[in-house]
Amino acid sequence: MRTSRSFELTHRAMALMLVALVATSFPGCRTWIPRAPQRPGMTASDWAAISLEKPVGELVAGKPNQPAEIATVSHFESLGQRSPPTADEFDQLTPWQLSLDEAIQLALGNSQVIRDQGGRVLSYPDMVRTTLDPAMLRNDPNLGLDASLSAFDTQFQSSFVWNGDGNSVNSAFSNGQFGVFSQPETLARLGVGRILHSGTQVSIGGIGGYDEELAGGLYAAYGAEVRHPLMRGSGTEINEIAGPLAKPGVYRGIRIAQIDHQQVTLEVEQAVSELVRDVSIVYWELFFAYQDLEAKRTAMENTRQAWQLEQQRVEQRVSPPDVEAVARQQFYSAEAAVRNAICGTVPGQTGVYNVELQLRTLLGLPACDDRLIQPIGPPLQAPIRFDWHESDALAQGSRIELRKQQAVIAKRVLEIKAAKNLQRPQLDFIGQYRRLADDPTNDTELFDSALQGWQVGVDYSRPVANRRENAAVRHAQLQLQRERAIAEEQRRQISAQLRTTFIDLDRAYGTMNSMAKSREASMVRLAAQSQRHAAGDIQVEDVLEAQIRATKAETEFQRSVVDYNLAFIKVHHARGTLMQAMGVGFGQPTYDECRFALNSASVFARPENLDNNVTGTRIASPSASQRKAMPQPGTFR
Incomplete structure (x- = not known):
C-alpha cells in the first residue's frame, strides 16, 4: 500500500509539472524574455527587468493615446549608446577634431576584424579578414x-x-x-x-x-x-x-606550408591596405560634407538677408508681396538644403551624419555618442607629379596582388618537383x-x-602503368602555366589602372584650378548684385540667382579639392605605395595577431611636423624588417 501510494503521488507530481510547463510555454507580451542580449552592454537580467516593467510593444511605440515623442524616452540610454542625433542637435554635439593620421591609427588599433565599406562582415562573414588569420593557419592541425x-x-x-x-x-x-x-x-x-x-x-x-x-x-x-x-x-x-x-x-611539406602562410599574411596586408584607402577616402568625403554644409549655411544666411530686405519693402509698400514670396521660397529651400547637408539623403548617402557614420564604422567606434568627428588639416592643393617609369616599376614589384601571385607560382614550381619525384619507383x-x-x-x-x-x-x-603519378605531373604543369598567364594579365591590368590614375590626377588638378577661378568670379558677381539689390536697382530674383551660382561654385570648388586628394590616394594605391605614403607598417608582433600600426607621419600630416621640402609632403620609409615583407618605397616628382 505504501508503495502504490508513493507511486500515485509521484504520478500526480509529474502531471502537475507537465501542466505548469505547458502553461508557461505560451507567448505573452508581459512574460517574453530574449534568449540573449540584443544590445551592447545589456545582460539577460536587464532585458528581464525591462520586459517585466513594460510590454515589448510599449518600448517601441508607447502606450495608446500617448504622443509619439514619449516613446523615444527609452530604457536603453542608460544601458547602451545614446539615440541618433537629429538635425536640430547638430550644434549641440561636441566637435571631435581628428586628423587623418589619428583616424588611421584608430582604425588599425580597432581592427582585429579588418573592416571595409561593403559591410561584408554581415553578408559574408567567412570572407572577412582578421589579424588572427595567419596565426590560425599556422596552428591548423592539417595545413599549418x-x-x-x-x-x-x-x-x-x-x-x-x-x-x-x-x-x-x-x-x-x-x-x-x-x-x-x-x-x-x-x-x-x-x-x-x-x-x-x-x-x-x-x-x-x-x-x-x-x-x-x-x-x-x-x-x-x-x-x-x-x-x-x-x-x-x-x-x-x-x-x-x-x-x-x-x-x-x-x-603538405614545410615549404608548402610556409608559402600558404605567406599568402594569408599578404591577404591580411591587402585588407589593411584597402582599409587605409577606405579610411582616407571617407575622411576626405567627410571633409567635403562639412564644406558643403558651410556653403549651404552661407547661402541660407544670404537668402535670409534678402528675404528680410524684401519684407521691409513690402511693409513700406515699395515692393509687391509676390516678390517677397520669391525670397521666402528661396530661404526655405536653402533651409531644407542645410538639413539635407547635415543628415544626408538616402539615395546619395551624403550629409555630415551619413559620412561621419561611415567613418565611425571603419574606425570601430560606437555609432552614436555626444561627439561629432570633424576633419582638421588642409587638404593637398600643391601640384604633384609622379614619374611614370618609376611608378610603373614600383607597381610591378610592389602591388600585393602580384606578390600573392608570385607566391602561388613558387608553390606550383615546388608541386611539380614533388609530382616528378613521386613518378619514381x-x-x-x-x-x-x-x-x-x-x-x-x-x-x-x-x-x-x-x-x-x-x-x-x-x-x-611501383605501379605498372603509373597513370596517377603521370597525371599528377601534367596537372601540376598545367597549373603552373595557368598561374603564369594570370600573372602576366595582372601586370597588364595594373599598368592600365596606373595610367588611369595618372590621367585622373592631372584632370583633378586642372579642374581644381578652374573651379577656384569660377568661385572667385561668382563671389564678385554676388557682391555686386547684393549692393545693387540693397540700393533698389535690381529685383530680388537677380540677387537670388547670384547666390545660387555662388553656392554652386563654392560647392564645386570644394568637391574638386577633395577629388584631387582622392586622385592622389588612388595613384599611391595603384603604385602599391599607399601603406608607405600613409606611414603604415607592421606593429609590435604578437604570437596570435599580425598587427599593423602608424609608424610615421603620412603625406597628409601638417607640414610643420615634417621635413621641409617643396610640396610639404614625404613618403615614409619602413624599417629594415618591414622591407622584407613590404614593397620598397619610392619618391614622387
Missing part, C-alpha cells in the same frame, strides 16, 4: 606549419600485456621484424622511432617478459631498424616540399639488427643465440 613538422616528430610506443594461456604467437616488435616468440605470460614493449628530413625511417626498441615454461623466468630482447629511400621520397628537399607521407596531388634500403639480452640471474644464454643477428636488403615496388 606545426602540422607539417609533426611528420618528423619522434614517436614513442609502449604496451604491457598479460596472457594466461601462453599458447598464442606474436611478433616481438610491432614496427620491426626482430624475431618470433611464444607469447609469454607477461610481456612489455617499449620503442621509439622517427622519420628524418632526408626520408630515412629509424626505430629502436625492446621487449621484456616473464615465461616460466619457455624462458625459464625473465627474458628481454632489443633491436633497431633503418629504412632509407633511394628513389621515391629520397632527399631533404623533396621531403620538405611534399612531406614524408606524400601522395600524388597531396603535398619506391626503392628502399633496409637494415635490421636484433639481440637477446643477457639474463642477469643465469649465465646460460637462452636458445644459444638462435634469435640473434642482423639483416640487410632492398625493397622495391
